[in-house]
Structure formats: structure tokens, C-alpha cells
Amino acid sequence: MNIEHQLAQAKKVCDKRGARFTALREQVFTLLAKHSSAVGAYDLLSELQAIDPSAKPATIYRALDFLNQQGFVHKIESINAFVMCDHFSECNHPVQLLICDECGNVEEIQSENLDLAIRSMADASGFKIKHQVVEAHGSCSACHQTDI
Ligand SMILES: [Zn+2]
Numbered sequence: 001m002n003i004e005h006q007l008a009q010a011k012k013v014c015d016k017r018g019a020r021f022t023a024l025r026e027q028v029f030t031l032l033a034k035h036s037s038a039v040g041a042y043d044l045l046s047e048l049q050a051i052d053p054s055a056k057p058a059t060i061y062r063a064l065d066f067l068n069q070q071g072f073v074h075k076i077e078s079i080n081a082f083v084m085c086d087h088f089s090e091c092n093h094p095v096q097l098l099i100c101d102e103c104g105n106v107e108e109i110q111s112e113n114l115d116l117a118i119r120s121m122a123d124a125s126g127f128k129i130k131h132q133v134v135e136a137h138g139s140c141s142a143c144h145q146t147d148i
């Protein structure tokens with residue numbers, strides 16, 4: 001999916017929800033979409049500052065929060081970075097990420113079995129899941145191939 005297409009789709013989703021996709025949020029979205037793997041908030045901030053020198057950490061965090069709430073990006077808590085959602089769906093899908101500690105590549109997987117397992121455990125203890133993110137760390141196939 002190219003960036004323009006992603007952006008157009010994001011706008012459509014926001015319109016439907018009555019969420020404001022401001023110029024700044026659009027800019028952050030575009031910056032993030034240019035990265036194929038996860039990006040730290042401060043890396044995005046310096047990229048944004050190249051366009052808008054007045055951008056502050058709070059600016060980027062607020063924009064990223066918005067994009068995260070809308071389900072366009074996923075926050076990777078363990079490395080404080082963000083990645084575009086592969087599925088770009090309107091639904092609030094469970095998030096399962098494979099994070100390569102060597103090259104920083106992040107692959108998004110969707111296992112219904114894993115989701116079901118967590119949900120049934122939660123149900124059994126009367127817990128209601130609002131949001132779940134599974135983060136698995138390791139090395140990707142490209143990285144451990146170079147080890148050999
Ligand atoms: Zn996703």
C-alpha cells in the first residue's frame with residue numbers, strides 16, 4: 001500500500017468517526033508511513049522538526065496518541081517506538097508483534113488462536129479485555145542468517 005493511499009484511507013476513517021485529522025497529524029502519519037520498521041518518537045520528532053522547527057516532544061506524542069487511538073499505528077511499549085499497522089483495519093484488532101532486536105524490524109502477525117487463548121483465560125477470571133498487545137523479542141530470519 002502506498003502512502004497516498006494509506007493517507008486517503010485514514011482520512012476516510014476519521015471522517016466517518018468525526019475525528020479531526022489535522023495537518024500535523026497527517027504530517028506525523030506520513031513520516032511514520034515512510035519507515036518500513038519501527039521508529040522511536042524522538043526520531044520522528046527530529047524528522048518533524050526538519051519541516052516544522054517549532055515542534056516539541058508533546059506535539060509528537062499527542063499526534064502519535066491520536067494515531068494510536070485510531071488504530072493506524074501500534075505503540076511498542078518495550079522499545080518506546082511506533083509502527084504502522086499492517087492491516088490498517090477499522091476494527092480494534094489484537095496486536096501481536098515480532099520485534100527483531102538486531103535490525104529493529106517489526107513484523108505484525110495475527111494469530112486467532114493466541115487471541116482466543118487470552119480471551120478465554122480472561123473470561124474465566126471475569127476480566128474484560130479492552131486492548132492487548134503481545135510483543136515478542138528476538139532476531140528475524142535476515143539477521144540470524146548472517147550469524148551462520
Ligand atoms: Zn495492526
Ligand SMILES: [Zn+2]
Nearest residue numbers: 100103140143
Ligand atoms: Zn533483524
